Amino acid sequence: MFHLPTVQFTQEQEQFRLDVRTFLQDELAKGTFTSKCDSWLSGDDPEFSKLIGQKGWIGLTWPKKYGGQERSTIDRYILTEEFLAVGAPVAAHWFADRQTGPLLLRYGTEEQREYFLPKIVKGECYFGIGLSEPNSGSDLASVSTRAEKVEGGWLVNGQKIWTSNAHLCHYMVTLVRTSAFDGKNKHAGLSQLIVDLHAEGVTVVPIKFLTGEHHYNEVFFDNVFVPDNMVVGEIGNGWAQGLAELAFERSGPERILSTFPLIDELIQELKRQNNLEGLKQASKIVARLWSLRNLSIGVAQLLETGNSEDVSIPAALVKAFGTKFEQSIPEITRLIIQTYPTLDAHRKIDRFMAESILHAPGFTIRGGTSEVLYGVVAKGVIAQ
């Protein structure tokens, strides 16, 4: 079985946690933001992102020469936990911080790093993730958006779908087909391009989420010109580059804590009611959360020390189990106490319940469905 490392936070790390927490509590008290469940996907607030940028808390692990702080993955883990635990609106810069920055650091050109990273770090430049298409969901290698070579760049035609926050984003890392589909080698001929979402020929069309909110989109490309210097990594290497991001994408605290504000409010409510019986039931949630967090931090520690190949299976496991856990929270809550879930409710618990119930179906889908992850884990376990 996987033996994941354990992590003991250092004194400095504990202090960092408290600093972040104090900052967030102060801003919450000032009314800078309102706590929200699933805040990393639906809590977008560019003003807040800029504030976070000023604190130096975007791109925390990146090199100083691009505006980063060169801090550890564990420090970033702590920071992320604190944002999610309080339900802070971090969605605007989320994907740029989590995915695009690391992608460019690993595969980007120096020019791309110097251009994009300092802007991302300031909380002023947002990226979308352009993977899914109407006919390519789980089977991502089947994408058909194409890019053809032209003088000085590439001409993109096709469509992406489910792009979270594309309407707010400046750019999108887009997976495209740069040579004809080969049924025998589906993973070949894919490339990653940075598409300027305000370029000519790009149309972003909103799709309403089941809450009625606008958070994801369809993105259409009609002869969109992408200059050569916006190719990420090597042409044809898109699949391998995309895979390398997955362990980061799948194993973070956001796969466990999307509904944490609800759990916290449940406990507060039970304490107000002096309800020991309810708290006994809730202690099972605490035990589950603690045990998942062990796994998730263990993966973060492995990522810190290098070899990302070893971690793809435990990372998939964290995602599959973690999202199932966060999805279960509203169901458990409603069996412990009575709530009246309403999105604009006055009582916090009612609002958190509404947000959690309505967002929960997406948890086990975004970033790869549980079924697909089960396949990854099962094959990995059998191969051991």
Added chain:
Amino acid sequence: MSEMKDMIVDVVERMLKEKVDKDLVDTVEQGNWAPELWDLFKENGMTAVAITEENGGAGGDIEDLLNIVRLTGKYAAPIPFAETTFANYLLEFTSLQVIEDLATYMLCPNQAFTLENGKLTGEAIQIPWARHTKHLVTLAHSLEGTHLVEIDLSQAEIKHGTNLAGEPRDTAIFHHANVSQVSAVLSPDKMHAITTLNTAFQLALMTGAIDKINDLTVQYTKEREQFGRPIHRFQLVQQHIVHLAGETAIALAAFNNVTEALQMNKQNSEVAYARIRFEEIIQTVTTIAHQVHAAIGTTHEHSLHQFTRRLWSWRDEGASTSSWTNLVATQLLENSGDSLWGYLTSFSSSSPLLKVEG
């Protein structure tokens, strides 16, 4: 964790792999004793790991010891290793003399014996391996309070019993028997620490058995063919494999975090969380493993049940899950100012658990 850990774990695992097979476990389940296995552990100094050197210890720390216990669980090693080493750990923890022979313990507070003028009276059930061991470490109430005592089992009337896994769980009855050692009155903190340590030893055994059940099941899905292919090729079987692997990974990580917290004297409620979570893990793991093994797993010929029966027994021994849930619930209630997140991430250590007094 001591630098010896990897080496100790390697040596012990090799020993167990070589010496413990299904037949040996069967034989002991039928009421016999495994002298060779015991002697091997003793001669290799394993029974003295985590005892301080001035008390004749063999080096190593609590994390090393718990990892050896985990391995005895993984091989269903039919000897009272956890019992003897824990009894000694308790003796040292309460500033009493450690002992060299086989020992066992009984900590159930409502079964405690009474102590009057150094004489012990009373009856306790479910004492692990009592018939095979010499010394009992247990709780006794005097007029002053509760003590840890050590007493020679030859003075007791012993009635044999077994748990679901055929492990000895005997009754011992004492009438005005002489105790060999008595500790000072145990404070509530100390009592709590003792319960915590006991549960950590049980978690170690359970983790080993869970790990083994995962191994056996994955192996079986590769060997067993139906409809012309190995059964791991069926998606629904894969789903079982994933849940089993997930629960096993969670158990291992929980165990590692518990041992490290104990080791660093930083434990807050890790043992409580782990014990509560193991309830679900055991339920899932045993159900899945039997489902995947289908009929063969229900036979006495197969070894799967040696591990599932142990888990079903062990989960009902020692401090109950409901007492741990109660503890966490009470902590949550009393932790009035702080948010749940503050409670979960607090790093102030509780009263140091492992410092030996005196």
